[in-house]
Amino acid sequence: MKLNVAGYTGSARVALAGSVAVLALAVPAVAQAQTAPREEAQPAAEAPAATELTGNEIVVTATKREQTLQDVPVAVTVTSAQTIERAQIRDIRDLSTVVPSLRVNTLQSSANTNFYIRGFGNGANNAGIEPSVGLFVDGVYRSRSASMITDLPDVQRIEVLRGPQSTLFGKNASAGVISLVTKEPQFKLGGNMEASYGNYNAIIAKGYITGPLGENVAASIAAGYNKRDGFVTDLGNNTKANERNRWFTRGQLLFEPSSDLKVRLIGDYSRIDENCCAVVNVQRSPGVGPSQIITNLLGGKISDPANPFADVTYSNIPSTNKIDNWGFSGQVDYGVGPLKLTSITAYRKTKAITNQDSDFTSSDLIGRNFQNLRIDTFTQEFRAATDWDGPINGLLGAFYFNETINQNNQLLLGNDFRNYADFLIRGQSGGAFTLPQVEQLLTAATGGANNYIGQSFVSGRGFTEQYRLKNEAFSIFGQVDFKVTDRLTLTGGLNYTHDSKSYTTNNVSNEVFSAIPLSSPTLLAGAAQVLTAQTFNQRTGLAPTAANIGAFAAANPAAYQAIVAGSTAAANQLPSLAALQFLPPFLNVPNALESGRVKDGQWSVTARLAYDVNDHLNVYAAYATGYKAASINLSRDSRPSPADLATIQTNPAYTALRLNNLGSGSRFADPEISTVYEAGLKGNWGVASANLAVFKQSIKGFQSNIFAGTGFRLANAGKQSTFGIEFEGTARPLKELTLSLGLTYLDPTFDSFLLSGVGDLTGTRPAGISPLTASFGVQWDQELGNGDHLILHGDYRYEAPFALVEGLPNLVQRNSSGAIISNTAAILAAQSRKQEIKLLNASLTYAMANGLEFTVWGRNIGNQRTILQIFDSPVQIGSISGYPSEPRTWGGAVRYRF
DSSP: OOOOOOOOOOOOOOOHHHHHHHTGGGHHHHHTSOOOOOOOOOSSOOOGGGTOOOGGGOEEOTTSSOEETTTOOSOEEEEEHHHHHHTTOOSGGGGGGTOTTEEEEEOSSTTOEEEEETTEEEOSSSTTSOOSEEEEETTEEESSGGGGOSOOTTEEEEEEEESOOHHHHOTTOSSEEEEEEEOOOOSSOEEEEEEEEETTTEEEEEEEEEEESSSSEEEEEEEEEEEEOOSEEETTTTEEESOEEEEEEEEEEEEEEETTEEEEEEEEEEEEEOOOOOOEEEEOOSSSOHHHIIIIISOOOOOOTTOGGGOEEOOSSOOEEEEEEEEEEEEEEEEETTEEEEEEEEEEEEEEEEEOOTTOSSSOSEEEEEEEEEEEEEEEEEEEEEOOSSSEEEEEEEEEEEEEEEEEEEEEEOTTHHHHHHHHHHHHTTTSOOHHHHHHHHHHHTTTSSOOTTTTTOTTOEEEEEEEEEEEEEEEEEEEEEESSSSEEEEEEEEEEEEEEEEEEOOEEOOGGGGSOTTOHHHHHHHHHHHHHHHHHHHHOSOOOHHHHHHHHHHOHHHHHHHHHHHHHHHTTGGGGGGGOOSOOOOOSSOSSOOOEEEEEEEEEEEEEEEEOSSSEEEEEEEEEEEEOOEEOOSTTBOOOHHHHHHHHHOGGGGGGOOTTOOOOBSEEOOEEEEEEEEEEEEEOSSEEEEEEEEEEEEETOEEEEEOSSSEEEEEOSEEEEEEEEEEEEEEEETTEEEEEEEEEEEEEEEEOSSBTTBOOTTSOOTTOOSEEEEEEEEEEEEOTTSOEEEEEEEEEEEEEEESOSOOGGGOEEOTTSOEEEOHHHHHHHHTOEEEEEEEEEEEEEEOTTSEEEEEEEESTTOOOOEEEEEEOTTOTTOEEEEEOOOOEEEEEEEEEO
């Protein structure tokens, strides 16, 4: 019995040598067994279209068993290798053009790819937050999306599983799973090579070769290079942004000494070194605001909000995106009669160095926004599955996960920030103060105990961060299929996952102005006293001694009271400058109150009933729950909870933890618990296939991560739910013609979300979710008389208009203590920013019988441009920035298969 269990990640910590050793006792018994004969090397392969399985005939491993898409009772979309080639899917980001329920965005850096399934997902730009969509490559879990950015070497298929998948895929599949399956090494020589050239000087070269190294050993190796000029001109430093510069290599060994034992070893390495990701201005601050100060008083430049797709931006330095990602894995499959044993061991390492001019102007305001992120991940899975003809088949497994994250950040002010702050203070105080005057006033108000003169907003000062996160988790899981009748199958699954995280911070702010207690009654009284003395001197010409002031007050009480009132009013302007205190002192963890440890555990269940109506139609009904562990806020906005802050402020035992301007926020977000009720049908009539799913899906405690100008606010939503309908179908009315259609309707709502970054969002619609998404595909494969093929492929994706974000934090109105008093402007401004997506892609291929192919292709042929995401412009209250989508790209490719 030959095993071919492509797969999933499971648990129990053992090194690769140990994994093989577990099965070593069985090896002698089978190593000398007669092996199956190998096929001899064959001549050049036919054009792939001739034998490619389509529609519901495609074999998938969504339930950890090999089944056709027709027979697997799970909502899953499969993209085959042929579709990847014909649709010119160059990156995992492009996958969303053919999978209607999937959205993929790359935003802040090349390392940050965000995945959303059915509208559920999380941003990847906070390393402490694990994605809600689980990412797997050949059964190995990739904990961060930087590990998934690749040019898809030797891919066999990509499965997108929709809805909670925690029973079989563990703690971080509460929204769904993307499983990428590559080709195993073959025992006959074969492979392909490809070279392409396109606009923006795009050059892609990649190849794959496989073949035998011996009677029982096969190998494969894939490598590629991807380079392209940027499509955005950065006039601040005369470079091109949004470029491509990346390469990869990937090797595999397959040992198959018998039909019962198989060992697959995989190693890969990839590097990215490119200038990404350009930001454009889509709204400038109103009136005589920060934007006007930058352009009119500092002589800086900001991209034109009236023309965001002019592909022009301004930065002082090119962005740095250097990402190294490598790893190895070993999978052992062994069959003992009807029992299949599988072990998957993997270790991965990611190192990402990024830097950015995050004020997105030509003025030197933020001089450095640097991050050095290192992620080390070890995973181990064991599972056993039965495959016999009886009424009951089952799967039992365990999974172990161990990960360490080390992250260093720097946010430093630039040469222009002090002058910029001076102009802001002049405007905020109505001309009453300049920055030097404020510094002198505060110094005098403290009696010289603090010397603030010349110390605020100094170039090179700012915020230095160090984070370390240790995450350990284990799972046990099982699933049983019981055939009640020949046509009716009942499935039950159970998973228990325990997750523990410990984290430490060592963050230091040396930006002086951010640490001044501007609302301190003592400081305000001292400032009022200093201003009173100064005003007295100016009006009377007398020295402001106690005797002179006392005599003047006695002789001119009304005049003196007017001086005092005016001075007090001027001093009370100081708290209004708190908006400039965006780098306050940081309370590090662990401390006397906060342990820096989070532990949680959760059961996940699956219950499913599947019925074969006839040989062509299957129906199913399912209930499933999912679990995503607590996430840690590894950003400068990590702050004590409101309850912990109240304890610090009121309990004398924690006096040492009291810091100036210490506010509340969140250190971590509690776990997500997802639930789905789903019913579906799958039909296959040969010339046509159709899949339909109707569902109600919800997540309690959804982990919301909102960018707030300089950091991220992590919070749990009370509950988010979505009602949806999904349809996917293919038809081949003619031998040469294949048609495909995918439709997704989503109606989401925040059932409860009281504490978002923009206030109460209860009852509103979550952003980033289109109510209707449609994908259309057509392919004409005309076989010519000489055995060649002429293949025309086209696909179109449409998304009805949807809001990009729920609200913009900088537009929230707050009281003097920072509490939200109105979020109307923030929500209305965000809801007015909507986008509609219309993407047309096409390719034309001439595939020769000898394996040579010529292709011309185009993506986004209509050159439809959109803003992928918007956010509050850093240090520019009232201004909005965003990430522009890619323009039209086109090119030609030559491929040779052998």
